Amino acid sequence: QKEVEQDPGPLSVPEGAIVSLNCTYSNSAFQYFMWYRQYSRKGPELLMYTYSSGNKEDGRFTAQVDKSSKYISLFIRDSQPSDSATYLCAMTPSGSARQLTFGSGTQLTVLP
Amino acid sequence: SQTIHQWPATLVQPVGSPLSLECTVEGTSNPNLYWYRQAAGRGLQLLFYSIGIDQISSEVPQNLSASRPQDRQFILSSKKLLLSDSGFYLCAWSVTRSGGNTIYFGEGSWLTVV
Numbered sequence: 001q002k003e004v005e006q007d008p009g010p011l012s013v014p015e016g017a018i019v020s021l022n023c024t025y026s027n028s029a030f031q032y033f034m035w036y037r038q039y040s041r042k043g044p045e046l047l048m049y050t051y052s053s054g055n056k057e058d059g060r061f062t063a064q065v066d067k068s069s070k071y072i073s074l075f076i077r078d079s080q081p082s083d084s085a086t087y088l089c090a091m092t093p094s095g096s097a098r099q100l101t102f103g104s105g106t107q108l109t110v111l112p
Numbered sequence: 113s114q115t116i117h118q119w120p121a122t123l124v125q126p127v128g129s130p131l132s133l134e135c136t137v138e139g140t141s142n143p144n145l146y147w148y149r150q151a152a153g154r155g156l157q158l159l160f161y162s163i164g165i166d167q168i169s170s171e172v173p174q175n176l177s178a179s180r181p182q183d184r185q186f187i188l189s190s191k192k193l194l195l196s197d198s199g200f201y202l203c204a205w206s207v208t209r210s211g212g213n214t215i216y217f218g219e220g221s222w223l224t225v226v
Contacts, residue, residue, distance in 0.1 A: 042219055043118075102155040
């Protein structure tokens with residue numbers, strides 16, 4: 001079993017839809033959680049960074065962490081074609097970037 | 113602001129040939145530097161990690177090596193490429209922030225070994 005599981009998709013939604021992207025994990029020691037966006041043939045770009053449980057909002061993006069369920073989510077409101085990308089979750093127990101564990105990514109397409 | 117440059121962006125190399133990918137970071141000093149590989153449909157695999165000049169940790173046994181000759185320069189090398197070395201290679205750097213480190217990636221280098 002992988003430490004971090006992420007549905008690879010592909011996921012297609014119409015423009016303006018609310019998108020929910022999810023990751024589950026098995027290591028209860030994970031404390032720091034990140035979401036990255038990766039456009040085709042480009043390096044991942046940090047979107048959201050959260051610590052422990054709770055919600056964090058940044059514009060159209062909301063990151064949610066439920067440590068009791070070992071489940072994290074990224075919500076995208078009013079999705080745009082420019083949101084079409086692969087979304088990677090990542091997490092680490094101690095805050096050390098060296099110990100980051102990445103999900104394999106969910107491919108999202110927002111249709112105009 | 114900090115930026116990271118990685119090159120070449122794309123390369124096609126024959127089996128058995130050498131490899132050199134280079135990465136430089138600007139706008140920060142003494143960064144932690146990383147080399148990752150991303151295979152299709154798979155997550156990011158950490159290959160090398162460096163906390164300073166000539167201080168390199170290898171995370172997985174493989175056909176590759178890394179060097180850090182200067183504070184903000186990180187080089188990924190191979191003496192003889194294998195077909196299995198094909199993939200997307202990413203250089204990254206991290207900064208310590210309150211509550212933990214965040215990692216930032218370069219644009220990546222696509223390597224095809226033929």
